[in-house]
Amino acid sequence: MEKILIIKEVNNQTLVITDDKEEIIVNEKPIKLIEKLCLINGSSLQGRTESFKYLTNTTQKACILIKDNILLMPTLSMYNSECVYILYNKVVWVKQDEHKTMVLFNNGFKASIDCGHRTIRKQLKRCDEFYEKLYKNR
Numbered sequence: 849m850e851k852i853l854i855i856k857e858v859n860n861q862t863l864v865i866t867d868d869k870e871e872i873i874v875n876e877k878p879i880k881l882i883e884k885l886c887l888i889n890g891s892s893l894q895g896r897t898e899s900f901k902y903l904t905n906t907t908q909k910a911c912i913l914i915k916d917n918i919l920l921m922p923t924l925s926m927y928n929s930e931c932v933y934i935l936y937n938k939v940v941w942v943k944q945d946e947h948k949t950m951v952l953f954n955n956g957f958k959a960s961i962d963c964g965h966r967t968i969r970k971q972l973k974r975c976d977e978f979y980e981k982l983y984k985n986r
Contacts, residue, residue, distance in 0.1 A: 919935070
C-alpha cells in the first residue's frame, strides 16, 4: 500500500487511487481499511491518532501515520463519509480551484478534492509539525 495517493469512500466501499493512477475498490469503508493498515504496521488507529494529537496539540482531523513514509491527511472527521485521505508525503502543491482544491502529487497526477484549500494547507502544516516533533524525539 505504499503506492497510495488518495483514499475515499464511494458507495460504502473504499476507492484507493495509486501512484500509477490505478483505481482500486476495496469492499469496506475507509476507516476499516486504515485500521487494518495501522495494525499490520505495528500500532492501532487509536494509538496513531492519539500520538498525532499529542505531538501537534490538535484535537480535530488527526493525520494518521501508517508507517514512516505513509502519513494520511483527512479532509474532514475520519467518521464523515465525505472525508478524503490524501498522502501527505507525495503532495507537491495545492491551489484553490473554484470551490474545490487542486492537489498535485510528485508523479504529476492532479486530483480535484472537494475541500477548501485552507483546510488542506493547514493539514500540510500539521504534518510538517508532526514529523518535526516525531523525529526530534527519537
